[in-house]
Amino acid sequence: MDEVKIVVAHADCTTLRVGDVFLKVDADPSRTDAEVEALRLAPVPTPEVLWRKPPVLALAALPGRAIARLGEPSTASPEAWAAAGAALRTLHDAPLPPRTGRAGRSVDTLVAELDAECAWLVSHDVLPADLVTRNRQVAEAALRPWTPAFTHGDLQVAHVFVAGDEVTGIIDWTEAGQGDALYDVATLLLAHQEHFDDLMEGYGTGVDLDVIHAWWSLRSLLGVRWLIEHGFDPFTPGGEVDVLKARM
Template sequence: MEKVEVVVAHHERATLRVGDVFLKVDADPARTEAEFEAMTMAPIPVPEVLWRKPHVLALAALPGRALGRLGEPSTASAAAWAAAGATARVLHDAPLPPWPGASLDEKASSLDSECAWLLANDVLPAELVTRNRRVAEAALRPWTPVFMHGDLQVAHVFVDGDEITGVVDWSEAGRGDAMYDLASLTLGHPDHLSDVVAGYGADVDLDVIGAWWSLRSLTAIRWLVEHGFDPTSPGCEVDVLRSQS
């Protein structure tokens, strides 16, 4: 008899697996619809949508395994990481989705409020927050919008050998900065950045990628803590901040 596996669950959404079917349940049906539309538009491999109803998407499992996990060394090949970079480039070169992503002002406001929360609650040393905020500010510059996945972390990219079999979790997709996707993909895995860049091709700003590492980590910590995740685990967000100069 098949068992129900809880892949991830928090107050906003949950993903369950039953055999070869994934059920994504979202408290906001608009996010479910946007995720479906993004997968329909994306010119790269995505899971097959078996059916959808308000709040729920049923997706077929992808072959292969995740490219890696935050906090764990990746066993994927350099060619697989390069293929992930090439896949991101195909997405970024595609026509823009009709809905916007977070604006520059929204990102700046989020950085302000999250750094203030970290300092007010003594979550991290003030010097660590201040240093990373300075680094993060390099990401807050005008960008040419691309079709951005929005949460292109390694656990969302599936590979079989050296080939990408699909990309999952499109709930944050929209118009945004290409460097944010590349930073999300390599967060906690800086040793594979050169492979991703080789696959992606030209127009990569390494300083901006590093800035997004800091900004993404600073602005994620409160959400992670409030939803039962531990950003202080080895190799995760707090370690990323400590590694930034």
């Protein structure tokens, strides 16, 4: 062991890296329950669960590195992005897990959350009203019926690890469950839309670009306040505010 590294820390959860082990400390045991169950069921490469002693979950580190980082160009090959698409298709085609995940919120729930967040962003002068209004309009395309799939629910680029042209694992499954497959696709491509064709090479068909754009707007509108309140910066280059500005 060379050092203890804080990977992420906020009021909900803290993740530490100690040598080749990740320690996730979460005060809410239901999130850890959900992650352990998803790791057991997911038909794609995932970290090995080493042990669990609530509130701590120990996971083995994955080989390779994240397919990309927010605000930075991806150095992963087109073949690696295609492999990520193929892994995502395998997940989405798998038998449904028993739990409804973050990507499975009902349309009524999303509308209520979206309206509340848009009102907060404008009333607190976080974003201009025209920017919020335009993205609220774009987000409408995501508010439609969808066929449930096994979804990751938080498939950021930092959660997909690759080595060479292969996917070595996908991490952070606390939001996994039944949901809209295009939510995962949109999340993975957020701020990295230049890799759409590469991802689709592995994922295949059935992706509506209007819905992808809608999820970018919707996810970003819902995320700005959470990021601010948890000590993160949504104005980081390539982050949520840049995604919203791109829709103007």
